[in-house]
Amino acid sequence: MKSETWIFAVCTVFLVLVTPAYWLVTDSSEHGGDWTGTSALTMTTLLTAMVTFYLGFQARRMDPRPEDRKDAEIADGAGELGFFPPYSWWPLWAALTLGVIVFALAMKAWWLAIIGGVIGAIAVCGLVFEYYRGEHAH
Template sequence: MKVEAKIFGACTVFFGLVAPAYWFVTSAGEHGGDWTGTSALTMTALLTLMVTFYLGFHAQKMEPRPEDRLDAEIADGAGELGFFPPYSWWPLWAALTLGTIVYGLAIAAWWLAIIGVALGAVATCGLVYEFYRGEHAH
């Protein structure tokens, strides 16, 4: 994780330098600085700083992964990497219900948004409990 912390640290430095430069360049106009872009760049710098501290903190507490060691062999990274779920239709239904909710709110059709929320609850339950029943049950 040390490599990832260094990458995010470099991004933090970059965004920390770009934010005041962006404000300076945009403030040369007659309307003053572009506060929207400046605040977005500043928040991006702060968010990458937060990720840098998180990764750096955990990198100190854990033993180095094979990716972090210079003397590691390819075989050191062999083995199970984790559980990756098979195909699923539930994310499609969750996205469609979210689209229904947003569309209902956009056209002020509250009845459509309420139907979307009800169907979204079903889609969320199906997504969460997918591995408790059916073909992929554990």
Template sequence: MKSEAWIFVVCTAFMVLVTPAYWFVTAASEEGGDWTGTSALVMCTLLFAMITVYLGFHAMRMDPRPEDREDGDIAEGAGEYGFFPPFSWWPLWAGLTFALVVLAIAMAAWWLVIIAAVLGMLATAGWNFEYYRGEFKH
């Protein structure tokens, strides 16, 4: 966790340097500076700082992982990392129905939005329950 915290410390420091530089560069070229870009950079800086504090706080409270220790061995990190599902067609159908919803909204075809929403619910239900039936059921 410490290595991730240090990565975000560097990113936060970069954003702290870039944000005022952006403000000064845009203030020289425009009237009063670019408020939109500067406020977006300030928010990004604060978000990086929030993640840095979170990771640093948890890095101090938890036992060091093998990659955080100087004497850590690669074999210590071996083991089960979690469940990774096999192939699935359901994300494709869910994405296609979402694309159909967006297209229907863009065309103002509200009847098609309703049909696509129903198809989207079916695709989402199929995606959620794909491990309860068929070849990969538990």
């Protein structure tokens, strides 16, 4: 976790330096700097700082991983890393139903949004429960 903390800390320092520079570069004569971009950069700075502090606190609470130790060997990181699904069609159906819902809301076709919501609920249930039945059941 320490390497991730350092990555986010560098990003936070970069954003702390860039945000006022952006404000000064976009400064027009009467209105001040660009409020939209400066607000977005400020919020991004705060979010990266929040992630940095979270990862830093978590790194102190847990045992160092092989990636965090200087004396670690490659074999220390061996073993099972987790379960990775081989394939799934459910994310495609979930994305298509989201596209239908967004299209329906843009066209103000509420009936199509309701149909997309029902099909989307089925797609999300299929995505969540796909490893409880069928070929890849646990």
